[in-house]
Amino acid sequence: MSWLVTGGAGYIGAHVVRAFAEQGIDAVVIDDLSSGRRGFVAGGTPFVQGSILDGQLLESTMAEHDVQGVVHLAGFKYAGVSVTRPLHTYHQNVTGTATLLAAMEQSGVDRIVFSSSAAVYGTPDVDLVTEQTPKHPESPYGESKLIGEWLLADQAKAAGLRHTSLRYFNVVGSGTPDIYDASPHNLFPLVFDALLDGRRPRINGVDYPTPDGTCVRDYIHVADLAAAHVVAARRLDAGESLEPVYNLGSGDGVSVGEIMTAVAAGTGIAFEPEIAARRPGDPARIVASGELAARDLDWRMRHSLAEMVSSAWNARQAASGE
Template sequence: MAWLVTGGAGYIGAHVVRAFQSEGIDVVVLDSLASGHSSFVPEGVPFVRGSILDRELVEKTLVDHAVTGVVHVAGFKYAGVSVQKPLHTYEQNVTGTAVLLEAMQASGIDKIVFSSSAAVYGTPDVDLVTEDTPKSPQSPYGESKLIGEWILRDQETATGLAHTSLRYFNVVGSGYDDVYDTSPHNLFPLVFDALLADETPRINGNDYPTPDGTCVRDYIHVADLALSHVAAAKRLEAGDRIEPVYNLGSGDGVSVGEIMRTVADVTEIAFTPVIAPRRPGDPARIVASGERAARDLDWKMRHSLAEMVSSAWDARRRAQ
């Protein structure tokens, strides 16, 4: 008996894999390595290289490894790029999810934890996003994640699928020295790469109606995120009835300016960020409540901002 983690060789997926290991639960990884790294998969964990679009391979993996449930992390996650590549985004995130569910149904597997996104909300005009906040995604990426949630809902109606979807914003930090965020679009890698290249990080706009004029966002530690994925899987495995969606939110958020100041303190590299123009459509504040997940999935913010930055910085430097 084992759980399959699709996208388990990626930054987030690799942390989910190790969280399963820490609970003594067998795990299998399926990853195409489009953005993941085989070195992120721990020694001894079965690794199948391939795409979730390959129905035959997915079904074979499920059967060969006696999989009982799936944590679905694989997907194309770049919201900005998805605007230029909508067909690719829908193929990877919508068709891929449908193919995965087909293979699960054929194999008699009826439990899945879906790694969704707070991009389903778009730019809500509320102080605190809850699971009931209206959904208005503003990119093919956000739309594809919402459609994924709908597919799970409909499959539950049709077959009794047990599922939950976890929505979150910005994932940072590292729980292990050999796993780090390699995304070319995320804030922490962009800032670290600039510093390592003796360049100055930049902030997009400092005239927002926030305490320091910079955007406020939810930033959560990847290890905390991984623990709640496993908590959800364990509850599904136990046959517990849980909610169809949860926000993994901080409840208060931090500003981009705060992050820059913390990076300077942690790295001991003094810098004053370059102030660039605002990006079109960037809201001043997006922060989510994590109360529902705290109640059901042992969700909590276990790391301070300084710990998020220092763990990410240490892992990034070791990769040099």
């Protein structure tokens, strides 16, 4: 018996696969390598290169590896780009999820942990986001993740699917030096790339209604995130009930200015950030309560901001051969 991890060659997915292995849970990875990296998948873990849009491949993989559950991380994850590529985003994220659920039903696989996103909330008008905060996604990406949650809920009613969705916020750090965040859109990679290129990292906006004028976000360590997936999978395997959605948040935000200070300290590279104008649509603050996940998924912040920075920097340096 094993768990299928879609998108398991990505930054987050590869950490989830490693966390499963550490807990003695067999996993098989399917990934089309559009953004994932084959080298992120640990040796000994079965790997299938292919798309979640290929229902026959999904069914044959589930049969061959005796799959009992799915962690669904595959998808097009660039919120900003999704605004200019809405049809691509919906095809990958909505049609892909529907295809996966159909293959699961056909294969008798009845449990799934879904990678959702804080993007379902849009720009919340509360200081602390909870699972009940109104959903107002502001991009096709956020909309596609909310639709994914609806698909799971509808399939649960129709076919008895056991499921939970984990809404991620800003995932950073590294649990192992050979897996790093290579996204061209995330803050940590952007800052590290600037430093390695001899450029000044940029802050977009310093006039927000926050203590230091920069945006406040909820940063969580990828290894902590992966550990929550293990607990969710085990509880579904045990037939225990879970909430349909959980926020994986810290409850305490960190500003972009504070991130810059922590990066300077963690890398040993002193710099003054370049100040640029606000980006349209950037809310001043998004911070989430993780109380529900703490109750049910042993969710907690096991890593400090300094550890988030140092682990991410070490992995990034290892990747560049420095």
